[in-house]
Amino acid sequence: MKVLSDTTVKRIKEEILPRYPEVTSAILPSLWEVQRELGWVSADAVKDIAEVLNVPAELVFDTLSFYTMFQKRPVGKFHIQVCTNVSCDLLGAMGVVEAFKKQLGVEVGETTQDGMFSLSTVECLGACGEAVVVQINDEYYTGVTPEKVAEILETLKRSA
Numbered sequence: 702m703k704v705l706s707d708t709t710v711k712r713i714k715e716e717i718l719p720r721y722p723e724v725t726s727a728i729l730p731s732l733w734e735v736q737r738e739l740g741w742v743s744a745d746a747v748k749d750i751a752e753v754l755n756v757p758a759e760l761v762f763d764t765l766s767f768y769t770m771f772q773k774r775p776v777g778k779f780h781i782q783v784c785t786n787v788s789c790d791l792l793g794a795m796g797v798v799e800a801f802k803k804q805l806g807v808e809v810g811e812t813t814q815d816g817m818f819s820l821s822t823v824e825c826l827g828a829c830g831e832a833v834v835v836q837i838n839d840e841y842y843t844g845v846t847p848e849k850v851a852e853i854l855e856t857l858k859r860s861a
């Protein structure tokens with residue numbers, strides 16, 4: 702293995718694989734497992750997954766590239782994803798994006814120098830009724846306004 706820990710390999714082999722009749726069905730949850738461990742999925746991680754599952758690496762690459770929720774490059778400890786799709790856009794998503802940019806001193810697609818925060822914009826997060834929606838790691842923040850951004854960041858910094 703190039704990058705996967707023994708724990709992750711064990712989890713894929715003993716917990717994920719037995720759940721599925723077809724080995725290819727285990728690719729998606731294996732990718733999640735790797736992202737949970739490493740924060741993103743590198744080319745080496747893809748090769749490791751392919752080796753553990755005994756499937757062609759191309760199959761794992763195809764799955765990885767199809768889904769936008771997988772990170773293909775390193776991200777900060779906190780990955781801030783602001784939904785800018787229609788409902789969120791109408792309720793001021795761009796103002797929220799601007800507030801994050803200003804507070805963090807980064808552009809969309811960048812990570813702060815201390816490696817703490819990455820900022821992205823994403824398509825619909827599926828919680829349109831509670832726009833503006835921001836996903837930070839696995840947690841959803843709803844009804845976000847530019848005024849709430851500083852408080853959100855403070856809470857995250859305290860929890861780091």
Ligand code: FES
Nearest residue numbers: 784789826828829
């Ligand atoms: S448009 Fe933002 S969650 Fe659907």
